[in-house]
Every structure is written in C-alpha cells, then in structure tokens.
Amino acid sequence: MTINAFAAPADSAAYFAARLAFHTDVTDVHAALAAGAAEFTVVDSRSTVAWDQGHVPGAVHLPTAQIPELAAEFLDPARPVVVYCWGPGCDGGTRAAHALASRGYRVKEMLGGIEYWIREGYEVETWEGKRRLPVDPLTAPVDGGDCGC
Numbered sequence: 001m002t003i004n005a006f007a008a009p010a011d012s013a014a015y016f017a018a019r020l021a022f023h024t025d026v027t028d029v030h031a032a033l034a035a036g037a038a039e040f041t042v043v044d045s046r047s048t049v050a051w052d053q054g055h056v057p058g059a060v061h062l063p064t065a066q067i068p069e070l071a072a073e074f075l076d077p078a079r080p081v082v083v084y085c086w087g088p089g090c091d092g093g094t095r096a097a098h099a100l101a102s103r104g105y106r107v108k109e110m111l112g113g114i115e116y117w118i119r120e121g122y123e124v125e126t127w128e129g130k131r132r133l134p135v136d137p138l139t140a141p142v143d144g145g146d147c148g149c
Helices: 009-022 026-034 048-053 064-074 092-101 113-119
Strands: 023-025 041-044 081-084 107-111 124-126 129-131
Touching (some): 023 026, 064 092, 081 092, 081 113, 113 124
Parallel strands (some): 023 107
Antiparallel strands (some): 124 129
C-alpha cells in the first residue's frame, strides 16, 4: 500500500467512529475526573512496582495477569472501565482491555498510558503522596490552553 491508497469516505468514517468507541486519551480522562463527571472506573494494569512509582489518582490497581481472578472483586460490571498501562510503546493496556472485555466489561483503552498522563503535567499519586511534573512542551500546550483537537 502506498500513501496514494485511501479508503472510501464512508469506510473511513466507520473506522474512526469505531476507534473512538475503543479508545480515549489522557486529556479526556483527566477532564472527566477533574470535573467529577467520570462515569467510568480507571484501571492501572501495571505491576505493583510500577503502580508504586506513580498512578492516576483514584485508579484501581488491577495487574493484567490478575484480571481473571480479581476483576469481579474490584470492578462493578455495570460501570465502564478505562484501562491504561505504560505508554504508546506498550500493549499492556490492550491486553488488559481484552481481558476485561472478554469478561463482560465495557472498556476503553487510554491512549498514551501513564507516560502521557505524566508528560501532559497531570498529577500522579504514589505511596508518598501526590506529585506533578512539568508539562513536556512536545506533547501538550505549555500555556495551559488546549491543543485545539
């Protein structure tokens, strides 16, 4: 396939609509949490060591390998789930989303994972408390405005 091969507009619209049904981004998750309007549970699917380094405040820690045994204990099947792992170079969030969906949960994967959560300057929680790193100017507007998307 070359760059000159484009799908028909209807096919493109269907594909992108489906993508939006399966993915969300850190900005949208943060905005919903900050507004108190999150009608979903955030799940961090990383290891305990990774969780301890920092996680989305209020997230549920449910490592992917433990989803089969523990999902019903920690998650309400009637409440949608947004799951994340390390970042865009990691399929851990995808594997966790698959494991949850296979068990009947409505789920989206948070694109960018904890890496982009941190790079966009959002607060993380650790066993020592909450902290925030400076915004990475290559990934988010540094003036506090939105990116226009």
